[in-house]
Amino acid sequence: MIEFQKITEAEGLASIRAIADEIWPETFAPILSPEQIAYMMEMMYAPQVMADELAQGYTFEIVRIDGEDAGYLVCSPYHDDMMKIHKVYLRSRFHGRGVGQAMLEEAQRIARSCGFKRVRLNVNKQNFRAIKAYERNGFTTVESVKNPIGNGFFMDDFVMEKRLGEKE
Numbered sequence: 046m047i048e049f050q051k052i053t054e055a056e057g058l059a060s061i062r063a064i065a066d067e068i069w070p071e072t073f074a075p076i077l078s079p080e081q082i083a084y085m086m087e088m089m090y091a092p093q094v095m096a097d098e099l100a101q102g103y104t105f106e107i108v109r110i111d112g113e114d115a116g117y118l119v120c121s122p123y124h125d126d127m128m129k130i131h132k133v134y135l136r137s138r139f140h141g142r143g144v145g146q147a148m149l150e151e152a153q154r155i156a157r158s159c160g161f162k163r164v165r166l167n168v169n170k171q172n173f174r175a176i177k178a179y180e181r182n183g184f185t186t187v188e189s190v191k192n193p194i195g196n197g198f199f200m201d202d203f204v205m206e207k208r209l210g211e212k213e
Contacts, residue, residue, distance in 0.1 A: 047147050052105040055096040060107055061117045062090045068116070068134045076171040081198045088194065089132075103131070104155055108148055115139045118148050120155060123165055127206075128156040130166040140174075149182045157209055164209065167202040176203065183207045 052058060065086065073082050088094070099105060103121040107114055116135035123129035130152045135145050156164050166184070168175050188204035 046111055047144060048109045049106045049151050050109065052099070052107065055092070055099060057107075058092065058095040058099065058105065060114055061095065061105060061119075062092070064107070064114055064117055064136065065090050065134065068136060071137060072134070072172070073169070076169055080196075084196050084198055085194070106151065108135070108144060108151075110139055110142075110144060115144060116148060118152055120152050120164075122159065122161070126160075126162040128152075128159065128161040128164050130164055133166070145178055146182065149179075153207070153209055162209055163206055165204060165206045167200070167204055170201050170203055176205075179205050 052061065069082055069086055070079075077085070095105070098119070098121070101121070103119055106118050108116045108118070114136075116139065117132065118130065118134075119132040120128055120130045130149075133145070133148050133152065135148065153164060165187075166179070167190070168179060170176075170189070184205040184207045186203045187206050189202075190204055191199050191201045194200055
């Protein structure tokens with residue numbers, strides 16, 4: 046059974062960091078240097094960074110499969126009619142079971158409930174599995190960006206968007 050738990054207190058963010066500590070090296074080792082992975086983990090998953098995002102209105106949710114933490118998603122308002130999906134990560138042992146699809150549907154449900162008409166996300170240009178999953182879910186590439194993030198590192202991403210219907 047797939048369940049989503051919204052994190053409302055900073056204490057709950059440690060679970061997301063624990064999942065990220067497993068997923069990030071596995072997902073990005075073929076794409077990024079160990080130094081860039083470590084840098085980005087600290088940049089995005091330091092306790093104070095996540096607590097600040099929570100205080101700013103970001104939505105953090107853990108997805109559980111039969112009671113086990115399987116992944117997480119993070120999203121926030123972006124523009125007047127758009128929500129940004131910042132993070133959607135799933136432990137590899139849960140791939141191929143429809144969980145990623147359910148996570149994207151949950152993000153879109155959140156967006157619609159807040160009155161947003163579109164969702165946007167960034168994906169590393171070399172993360173082919175994720176790109177294909179997003180395309181299967183109706184996302185299209187709208188932009189290619191290469192943003193400096195400090196320490197000489199860059200995020201080399203596709204920006205993808207999806208227009209939301211009333212019911213999907």
